[in-house]
Amino acid sequence: xGQPLEHESGEGRDSAGATQPELPPGQRLQRGWPVTHYxxxxxxxxxxxxxxxxxxxxxxxxxxWTHEEFTAxxxxxxxxxxxxxxxxxxxxxxxxxxxxRTLLDLAPPADDVTHVMVWAEYGxxxxxxxxxxxDERVLFATHxxxxxxxxxxxxxxRLIVPHRYAWKxxxxxxxxxxxxxxxxxxxxxxxxxxxxxxxQEQRYSYQEKPGDGPDL
Ligand SMILES: Nc1nc2c(c(=O)[nH]1)N[C@H]1C(S)=C(S)[C@@H](COP(=O)(O)O)O[C@H]1N2
Ligand SMILES: [Mo]
Numbered sequence: 001x002g003q004p005l006e007h008e009s010g011e012g013r014d015s016a017g018a019t020q021p022e023l024p025p026g027q028r029l030q031r032g033w034p035v036t037h038y039x040x041x042x043x044x045x046x047x048x049x050x051x052x053x054x055x056x057x058x059x060x061x062x063x064x065w066t067h068e069e070f071t072a073x074x075x076x077x078x079x080x081x082x083x084x085x086x087x088x089x090x091x092x093x094x095x096x097x098x099x100x101r102t103l104l105d106l107a108p109p110a111d112d113v114t115h116v117m118v119w120a121e122y123g124x125x126x127x128x129x130x131x132x133x134x135d136e137r138v139l140f141a142t143h144x145x146x147x148x149x150x151x152x153x154x155x156x157x158r159l160i161v162p163h164r165y166a167w168k169x170x171x172x173x174x175x176x177x178x179x180x181x182x183x184x185x186x187x188x189x190x191x192x193x194x195x196x197x198x199x200q201e202q203r204y205s206y207q208e209k210p211g212d213g214p215d216l
Contacts, residue, residue: 023089024198030088035152038186042121042172044156051157052175053107055117063107067156071142073098078139080162083198095160096143100133103140109178117177117185118159120170126185127194128161128168137162140173165196165203182214189216
């Protein structure tokens, strides 16, 4: 699973000995922060916003938080890169937010949960193995480099999964579904790799090996 932490945003030396940021294979460095997503930017309506954890929860029930409740959960920061499957990477952002681990503690999954579906506005979704979601660096981010996220970058909440391609991190995220079997999310149904490890260059579903994902 993933790569050693020092590979995530460390400095490496190329064959000529020059120092350069270390990128996953096939990626190039992006200066600045472009906006990449499918569909419109949703409008944030705090009174209608809730964050839900549902599906195969340990107690069988749903867990809901208002925006005020969710953003009052303990925050932490994670320095992580963003690797878009269309081959640009943004390095070294400091994300602030609520660890996925906190959610797993507050709303534990049933024993037979193997995967999660992360849901966002307009039905955008992405699936992750429970073990990938439970990685200590996975964060529900409210901030980047100390500032609140802007609307186009996912305000009020986006998921950051440092060891996966960026489509595995929905912007405008609204909930998590616990699943007892794998199911493909939005891009995973549309030709992108079910696992999406940038260090293994798992870009497209045709690269999947048996066991990487459910039948297409
Ligand atoms: N809701 C939603 N989240 C999304 C996407 C999307 O289409 N919808 N695209 C993903 C992709 S492909 C990338 S590269 C990143 C881009 O994040 P950025 O626009 O903040 O750079 O968001 C991800 N999160
Ligand atoms: Mo992307």
